[in-house]
Amino acid sequence: NPVYLLDEIDKMSTDFRGDPASALLEVLDPEQNNTFRDHYLEVPFDLSEIMFITTANNEDEIPYSLRDRMEIINIPGYTEYEKLQIVQLFLLPKQLNNHGFKKSDIEISEKAMKKIIKEYTHEAGVRGLEKEIASICRKVALSLVYSKNNKRVRITLKNLENYLGIPKYKIDKIEKEDSIGLATGLAWTEIGGEVLSVETIVMPGKGKLTLTGQLGDVMQESGKAALTYARSRAVKFKIDNKFYENCDIHVHIPDGAIPKDGPSAG
Incomplete structure (x- = not known):
């Protein structure tokens, strides 16, 4: 009774060569x-005794008909503390060894x-x-070659x-002071929950509502x-x-490269 592992099943694509999702059904x-x-091969196979295990990073990217045939086990991402322990115990020693350094270097x-x-x-x-x-x-290896100095290197803030x-990502924090056109929201991303700023601007127009920032269907509905x-x-708000x-409204969620969704973001 073999076990088959299908890795990152959410990355399947459909093109002229066929639809793998349909075959997997x-x-x-x-x-x-x-x-x-x-x-x-035009040969029948009995697959009933095989255990299929699939993995995915984003459950929503798996076709619903295929997802309906699976028992889904959600595994949460690592916390900051867990990542810190993994780096100190495994990743840093591994990379030091790969680059020819001793633990004390x-x-x-x-x-x-x-x-x-x-x-x-x-x-x-x-x-x-x-x-x-x-x-x-x-x-560090390059700097040691140029300086010809084998002293211990310490990386600090x-x-x-x-x-x-410079840092690649900004840590979003709740604004301490209220600002016109800026509100605090919550959203779900592939790496977990996020606190984000919802930016809004009003300009002359014809009543068009624009929503940007790679928003999921739930967030777009929330905006509407x-x-x-x-x-x-x-009348109640006295407007x-x-x-x-006579105006257009543009609502933007920063970090446009990251897909976001969730009812709280509205």
Whole structure:
């Protein structure tokens, strides 16, 4: 009874060569996979005794009909503390060994490591984090070659940017002061929950509502529902009940490269 692992099933694509999701519908269905027929070999196979395990980063990217045939087990991403332990116990020693260093040659302070986790990576796992550690090792090796100095190198908050450049991600915080056109929202991303700023601007137009920032269907509906609510309560809020007719409203969620969704973001 073999076990088959199908990795990152959410990355499947459909093109002129066929639709793998359609083929998997029969493969993963226990009611019909005992007579599965391969269309290339034209030979029937009994797949009923095979255990199929699939992995995915984003459940929503899996076709619903295929997802309906699976038992889904959600595994949460690593916390900051867990990533810190993984780096100190596994990733850093591994990269030191890969680059020809001894354990005592490079030290990364705990505060610097936390900054790398929060401001240089943005992921549920540790793949990007390991790349940043490898980048530090390479740049330390290069600096030692030029300086011909074999002293122990210590990476701290003060010199971290010398090795990794400016931070790639900004830590979103709730604004302490109210600002016109700016509100605080919550959203779900592939790496977990996020606090984000919702930016809005009103300009002369014809009542068009524009929503940008790679928003999911739920967030787009929330934006439209918010406008409907404002229109229905115009008298209560003491605003012109035809305010939307002569203006366009643009709502933007920063970090446009990251898909976001969730009812709280509205």
